[in-house]
Amino acid sequence: MEDFFGSDFSKKVPSEFIQKFPGNVELWLKREDLLHPRISGNKFRKLKYNLSEARKKSLSKLLTFGGAHSNHIAAVAAAGKKFDFKTIGIIRGEELAENPEKWSPSLRYASESGMKLEFISREEYRVKDSVAYREKLKQGFGDFYLIPEGGTNEFAIRGCAEILTKTDSEFDYICTSVGTGGTMAGILHASEEHQQILGFSALKSDYLLEEIQKMTGKTNWELILNYHFGGYAKVNADLIDFINNFYRMYQIALDPVYTGKMLFGIFELATQQFFPENSRILAIHTGGIQGIEGMNEFLRKKNWPQIIGV
Numbered sequence: 124m125e126d127f128f129g130s131d132f133s134k135k136v137p138s139e140f141i142q143k144f145p146g147n148v149e150l151w152l153k154r155e156d157l158l159h160p161r162i163s164g165n166k167f168r169k170l171k172y173n174l175s176e177a178r179k180k181s182l183s184k185l186l187t188f189g190g191a192h193s194n195h196i197a198a199v200a201a202a203g204k205k206f207d208f209k210t211i212g213i214i215r216g217e218e219l220a221e222n223p224e225k226w227s228p229s230l231r232y233a234s235e236s237g238m239k240l241e242f243i244s245r246e247e248y249r250v251k252d253s254v255a256y257r258e259k260l261k262q263g264f265g266d267f268y269l270i271p272e273g274g275t276n277e278f279a280i281r282g283c284a285e286i287l288t289k290t291d292s293e294f295d296y297i298c299t300s301v302g303t304g305g306t307m308a309g310i311l312h313a314s315e316e317h318q319q320i321l322g323f324s325a326l327k328s329d330y331l332l333e334e335i336q337k338m339t340g341k342t343n344w345e346l347i348l349n350y351h352f353g354g355y356a357k358v359n360a361d362l363i364d365f366i367n368n369f370y371r372m373y374q375i376a377l378d379p380v381y382t383g384k385m386l387f388g389i390f391e392l393a394t395q396q397f398f399p400e401n402s403r404i405l406a407i408h409t410g411g412i413q414g415i416e417g418m419n420e421f422l423r424k425k426n427w428p429q430i431i432g433v
């Protein structure tokens with residue numbers, strides 16, 4: 124059953140050596156972004172067991188939620204198209220319903236991939252997980268397989284555990300970007316005791332710590348809250364400079380919402396000798412490249428420099 128996706132979900136991605144820092148600290152990058160151009164990195168991992176669960180339940184329709192720039196929405200749309208599911212995206216922001224010219228590249232892509240987009244107000248979006256709203260969705264769309272916002276649930280965590288492979292046990296630190304924490308929970312699940320998992324929060328949040336605690340019994344982890352750059356999807360000139368320099372140096376694109384911030388943090392921490400001598404660090408490139416275009420539209424309006432690499 125789980126194999127109906129063919130080889131896509133078991134594709135091996137390379138880990139590439141990035142650079143050495145003082146103290147003989149080595150940084151490597153696991154290229155999960157190479158899994159699929161649109162079903163980006165971790166969103167691909169999160170969908171695997173959800174899609175097989177939907178198949179098992181004979182549900183041919185996937186319904187999920189997200190904001191206008193959501194990597195998850197783009198991933199569900201792409202996965203639906205690829206694996207023959209109908210898809211419905213419940214999108215925050217009713218004003219977009221009447222103004223398709225204001226749609227982000229992510230929404231345009233989702234729609235072109237066959238996703239039905241339903242725009243709702245911020246008030247309604249806030250209660251989207253209530254029983255009453257679920258009932259309303261059922262009335263409107265019939266039976267569907269529901270995937271939560273951001274894609275995190277127990278099946279997602281199981282899929283993300285497959286990010287780490289046997290040979291990764293030689294690394295002392297595994298670093299990942301954190302939105303809901305589902306990816307980190309999966310990596311933790313697969314980690315070994317001697318490894319420390321560092322989660323770089325992409326949002327300014329005081330509840331994430333608890334959220335992750337709910338998803339894991341392990342203690343070999345730390346949430347790093349210093350590199351959200353003011354909050355979710357917020358950027359500044361230093362971050363854009365870093366992302367562009369990284370691309371010039373390594374020809375690897377980083378997204379500004381997640382992986383760019385994580386790597387900025389790793390570089391700064393390594394320079395400050397946060398990592399003990401001879402540490403080997405594996406950073407996970409969780410993808411998110413599809414979001415660069417939307418960020419660049421925003422930056423262009425502000426007359427800021429563009430992010431390169433796409």
Ligand SMILES: *Cc1c(COP(=O)(O)O)cnc(C)c1O
Nearest residue numbers: 302303304305306381409410411
């Ligand atoms: C969604 C996303 C994350 C965050 O994943 P969570 O499991 O929600 O913590 C990290 N990186 C990228 C590129 C993402 O799209």
